[in-house]
Structure formats: C-alpha cells, structure tokens
Amino acid sequence: NAGVTQTPKFRVLKTGQSMTLLCAQDMNHEYMYWYRQDPGMGLRLIHYSVGEGTTAKGEVPDGYNVSRLKKQNFLLGLESAAPSQTSVYFCAGRQAGGFYNEQFFGPGTRLTVL
Amino acid sequence: AQKVTQAQTEISVVEKEDVTLDCVYETRDTTYYLFWYKQPPSGELVFLIRRNSFDEQNEISGRYSWNFQKSTSSFNFTITASQVVDSAVYFCALSDRQGGKLIFGQGTELSVKP
Numbered sequence: 001n002a003g004v005t006q007t008p009k010f011r012v013l014k015t016g017q018s019m020t021l022l023c024a025q026d027m028n029h030e031y032m033y034w035y036r037q038d039p040g041m042g043l044r045l046i047h048y049s050v051g052e053g054t055t056a057k058g059e060v061p062d063g064y065n066v067s068r069l070k071k072q073n074f075l076l077g078l079e080s081a082a083p084s085q086t087s088v089y090f091c092a093g094r095q096a097g098g099f100y101n102e103q104f105f106g107p108g109t110r111l112t113v114l
Numbered sequence: 115a116q117k118v119t120q121a122q123t124e125i126s127v128v129e130k131e132d133v134t135l136d137c138v139y140e141t142r143d144t145t146y147y148l149f150w151y152k153q154p155p156s157g158e159l160v161f162l163i164r165r166n167s168f169d170e171q172n173e174i175s176g177r178y179s180w181n182f183q184k185s186t187s188s189f190n191f192t193i194t195a196s197q198v199v200d201s202a203v204y205f206c207a208l209s210d211r212q213g214g215k216l217i218f219g220q221g222t223e224l225s226v227k228p
Contacts, residue, residue, distance in 0.1 A: 031214055040123070042205060042218035050213050058215065090159065092216075099214035100147045100166060105159040 001026050006091050006106040013081045013113045021076040021089055021109050029093030032074040033058075033103065034066060036087040043090060049074055081113045116141045118208050120219035127196055128227050135191045135222045137206030143167075147209040148189045149216065150180070154202040162204075165189060196226045 007022040023032065031050055035043040035058075045058030047066040055066045063085060065077045074093075078085060088110050092103040117140040127133045139148065150162040163173060165182050173180045177194045193200050203223045207216040 033215065035216075035218075040220055042118075042120075042220045043216070044218070045215050048213050048215060056213060088157070092159075094214060099209045099211055100164060101214065102149060102161045102164055103214075103216060104161070105151075107158050 003027060004029075004091060004093050004104050004106040006089075006109050008109060009107065010110050011112070013078075013111065015082060015113060017081050018077070018079050019081065019111075020078075021091075021111075023074040023076070023091030023093075023106055025072055025074075025091075025093045025104075025106075027093060027104060028071075028095070029104070030071075030096035031094045031103075032068065033092045033094075034064075034074065034076045035090045035092065036060065037090060037108075038087050046076065046089075081111075083113045085111065086113045087111060116143075116208055116210060116217050118206055118217055118219035120204075120206055120222050122222045123220070124223045124225070126225045126227065129198060130195050131226075132192065132194050133196050133224065133226075135193075135204050135206075135224065137189045137191065137219060139187050139189065139206070139208050141208060143211060146211075148182070149207045149209065150189075150191050151205045151207065152202045153205065153221070159205070162191075193224075196224075198226050198228055200224060201226045 004025045033048040034046040049068040052071040091106040094101045094103045152160045206219045
C-alpha cells in the first residue's frame with residue numbers, strides 16, 4: 001500500500017498563477033483533510049471532507065478550493081496564487097467512525113509563490 | 115474555542131538527558147481526544163500516541179511516556195535518555211468532534227546533541 005501520497009512534492013509559482021495539488025490514498029479513508037504548515041504556527045486546517053462528494057471549510061479556507069469527486073482523491077486548488085500562500089501543504093486521511101481515529105499524513109508539498 | 119498551546123518553541127539537550135515537552139489544551143467538550151505527532155527533519159508527520167479524556171492513566175512506550183492530567187488540562191510528553199534520533203519537531207493536537215479535525219499546537223523543536 002502506498003498510503004497517503006501527494007503530488008507534486010515541490011512547486012514554484014508566480015503571483016496570480018493557478019495550480020492543483022493532488023492527494024491520493026489507498027487506505028479506504030472516509031475523511032480527508034488539507035492543512036498548511038507555517039513556521040511557528042503549527043498546522044492549520046484549510047478544508048476537509050467527510051466523504052465522497054462532500055467538502056467543508058476549515059480554519060483558513062480563503063484563496064483555496066477543494067473537490068472530492070472520488071473517495072480516494074482530494075484535490076486542493078489555488079485559483080490565483082499569492083505570496084501569503086507560500087507554505088508546506090499536508091494532506092491527511094482517517095477512517096470513518098469516532099473522532100478518536102488518528103490521521104495519516106502524506107509527505108507534504110512545498111509551495112513557493114514569488 | 116478549542117486551543118492547544120505548546121509554550122516551548124525550542125529545546126536543546128545533550129544526549130542521555132531526560133526532556134519533557136509541555137502541552138496545554140482548552141476545550142468545552144467532555145469527551146475529547148489528544149494526540150502527539152513527531153515531525154523529523156525529513157518532514158513527514160508520524161503518529162505517536164492517542165489519549166481519550168476518560169483515561170488518565172499514564173502511558174509508557176520504551177523511552178517515551180505521556181502524562182495526562184485533566185485537572186490542569188495538560189498532556190505532557192517525556193523522553194527518557196534522549197538520543198540524537200529524537201531530534202524533531204513534536205506536535206500536540208486536539209481532535210474536534212466536528213469532522214474529527216485536528217487542532218494543533220505550535221510545535222516544539224527538540225534538538226538532541228551528541
């Protein structure tokens with residue numbers, strides 16, 4: 001099993017460009033999450049999904065959109081990148097059931113917006 | 115509002131020293147779950163432990179131990195006889211009932227020097 005994977009691993013964008021980050025999992029996770037990690041701020045939730053076809057906003061959703069058309073994939077889109085979106089992005093998934101289940105994280109995507 | 119605070123931004127110790135990482139949380143829920151994750155220099159996030167709000171027993175796993183005290187809203191992590199391989203950023207997190215989202219602390223960067 002590959003677990004939780006993220007594509008790409010690194011990306012450099014210019015201000016105003018768009019891109020999509022792909023998260024894929026083969027662990028049958030019902031729930032999936034996108035976080036961003038910035039120095040001194042821990043990880044903050046951008047958007048999440050509680051099942052195929054559903055999405056919901058997290059703590060810092062502005063400037064991002066998401067889609068979960070298939071259970072195994074969770075896409076994060078930046079329509080018009082800004083320097084403030086320079087960050088490391090982590091995708092995570094977890095099993096259905098209680099909120100006690102741990103989340104499994106992908107390896108991260110390092111994004112730089114110039 | 116739910117919140118997790120890791121007041122120690124950076125800790126530096128010499129190998130074989132014991133070290134405790136502090137975690138204080140805030141929540142209005144009576145049932146909740148706390149987690150610790152490790153982020154080594156390679157960048158991935160590794161799940162270490164989960165603790166539910168009804169279980170105040172301390173837990174020990176090899177050189178790692180966790181002390182959960184509801185009376186002080188703390189969930190501290192101790193590494194005994196630290197090793198260089200313990201060098202990492204450690205995150206404490208609280209699981210939110212809504213969607214099982216994780217609320218992370220700011221992280222503590224532990225540096226273990228030989």
